[in-house]
Amino acid sequence: MTSERPEVFYDRRMRLVENLQNKNVLVVGLARSGLAAAEFLQNKGAHVTINDQLPATALGTAVEYARELGCSVTLGDHPPELFNTADLIVVSPGIPLDLAQLAVARRKGVPIIGELELACRFLRLPIVAIGGTNGKTTTTELVGDMLKNSGQKVFVGGNIGNPLIGIFQEKETFEMAVVEVSSFQLDSMETFHPQVAVLLNISEDHLDRYHSFADYVASKCRLFANQTADDTAIIPDHAPLINTRCTIRGTQLHFSLTSPSAHAHLESGEIVCRIAPGPTRRYDLRRWQLAGHHNQENLLAAVLAATCMGGEPEAIQETIDNFKTLPHRMELIHHWRGIQFFNDSKATNVDSVVRSLESFTSPIILIAGGRDKEGSYAPLTALVRQRAKMLVLMGEARFRLAKALGNLACTVVVDNMDAAVSVALDAAVPGDVVLLSPACSSFDLYNNYEERGDHFRALVHKLAAEKEKTNNHISCPWIASSRDKRKLDAHE
Secondary structure, eight states: OOSSSSSBBBBOOOOBOOOOTTTTEEEOOOHHHHHHHHHHHHTTTOEEEEEEOOOOTTTTTHHHHHHHOEEEEEEEOOOHHHHOOOOOEEOOOOOOOOHHHHHHHHHTOEEEEEEEEEEEHHOOOOOEEESOOOOOOHHHHHHHHHHTTOOOOOOEETTBBBGGGGGGSSSSOOOOOEEOHHHHHOOOHOOOOEEEEEEEOOOOOOTSSSSHHHHHHHHHHGGGGGGOSSSEEEEESSHHHHHHHHOOOEEEEEEEOOOOOOOOTETTEEEEEEEETTTEEEETTTTOOSSSSSHHHHHHHHOOOOOOHOOOOOHHHHHHHOOOOOSSSSSEEEEETTTTEEEEEOOOOHHHHHHHTTOSSSOOOEEOOOOOOOOOOOOGHHHHHEEEEEEOOSSTTTTHHHHHHTTEEEEOOOOSHHHHHHHHHOOOOOOOOOOOOOOSSTTTOOOOOOOOHHHHHHHHHHHHHHHHHOOOOOOOOOSSSTOOOOOEEEEE
């Protein structure tokens, strides 16, 4: 994008300064962020058109709400004339920036930004931004909770499901914003400038959208692009990929599970946090409820971020003691006949499933599959061999998963979640863990990962209740009695 265009939308600091009154603004994508952006733009006096390639029948009540706002709505296609006649285009995160219609508009000098960038052009609050492949939502909620418990007025949102642009519709006055930021949002950033930027990790994801893993890494590194020496960057202590690929100008703070030289690390069941010139602070983990080393890493990063923003030690400890698992993230949804059922539907990439499998020592019946993201499943090999009693594979990626992992454990391929849960319940015995951790997106069978997780939860309770009602004893038709005969070639 260039600032040299007939209408001056940006000053020298790239801030949106022209009055939006009577400007033709196109919002692409009729989801939560698109609707929130449209409402903001309408309130600024713009003429707003919302465009989505999906038909009205697939968008539900969003269409009616958009029209109630006073927006024009064009559905089912991306007509080029909408893009060519716009003064400004605001894209939702799910819209690829290489869309042909956007490329033409860009060549004509039409500014193209995302909802989060639009919000930043008007927002004058300190921002804590949380990025990374995995753990963003949990860490964002942790930081927000720590600062709220400290008595600060904090807006918590972003990619977490509460668009940042919605802050302008809130009645409350905020002192700061804590936002989850996805790679898709970072792709449309220009002026986004977090005072504290947290990059938790980078692993393969979204390779169905990016041309290469290097492009995905570059997108994640944009989190630090506008930071200065006065800002703070929080990263893992040993992160060669981040250190070699990202340009970090701010003060670096490191977190580590093991290294005592990191600014936040674990020591004898406590978090030790040391940020000069402040005192060393210690936090007790005896009441910490979230399972897995990855959640301990998320907590370490959150403690650093909250401390940087003035979080009180007592308030941080209160959050540690009382924070509960978020839905669809290693969520224990049922305990029946000695079997535990975990909903990890948010695990939409391979690295996230690796972290989930590492959290258990009990035999695991893993339900995986969905829409393939074109990454490698090889990182799962060792853990599936060591910890998976059974693989139940579903969705569009089921055969690719079976080819990659099916020789490592008893493997059953099914069409949908109903069949997957039924097979898992038949195979499970007391002491087992039934884990939905898909390693894939949900868009083959569901609108989002939440819908997938909710369906899993409902099926587990329904089918378990039916077995209880009929007093059906658990059978195990899929797995041979001998531990040496675990393989079932059901994926021909």
